[in-house]
Every structure is written in C-alpha cells, then in structure tokens.
Amino acid sequence: MLNTRMQHRLVAALLIATLSGGCTTLMEKHGKGLGTPFAGTREMDCNFAMALYVFPIGLLALPFIIIDIPLSLTADILLLPFDLASDNKPQRNPCKST
Numbered sequence: 001m002l003n004t005r006m007q008h009r010l011v012a013a014l015l016i017a018t019l020s021g022g023c024t025t026l027m028e029k030h031g032k033g034l035g036t037p038f039a040g041t042r043e044m045d046c047n048f049a050m051a052l053y054v055f056p057i058g059l060l061a062l063p064f065i066i067i068d069i070p071l072s073l074t075a076d077i078l079l080l081p082f083d084l085a086s087d088n089k090p091q092r093n094p095c096k097s098t
Helices: 004-019 024-032 044-053 055-085
Strands: none
Touching (some): 044 055
16 A cells, blocks of 8 residues: 555646646647647637636646746747748637637
8 A cells, every 4th residue: 555645746746747738839739730830829828718617626737837838939939930831821729618
C-alpha cells in the first residue's frame, strides 16, 4: 500500500500531467495545419472559457493557461514565417462551451 505522502505525490503528478496537455499553438497547428498566423494566441479566450465552464475543476487549470500565454505567443512568432508561406486559408471557429 502507498502511504499518504506517496499518494499525494501521485495525485499531484497525475494532475500536472493532465493539466499540462500542451501548448495551444501546437494543438492548433496539429488540428488546422500551418497557415493561420497567431492561432494559439487567438484561442486563449476558449481556454479561459473552458476553465470557467467546468468551474471548480477548471480553476486548477487557470495557472497553466496563464503560463501558456507567453509560451504560445513565442511559438506563434517562431512559426509566423511558415504560416505566411503556407497556402492554407485561415479559418476561425469560435469555441463552443455549451
């Protein structure tokens, strides 16, 4: 059996692994492909909406969402030349939380 301290560490590790699902930019580029400049930064409002939609649990994800803002902006800037050179047309799908 696991002692209490080990159980807390296991729960914390699983929570961190679950909440750090990835950079918004990489998720957007994987789903839509290149061609949408600043796609990750544009989707930040959906991240905040989802955190508030699943209210008690979503508040745990809020620090990770806030940390993701500058990281996604940096990734968007690094991928900007590839987005501009791509032939894909940008499509914006508003997030739906209902």
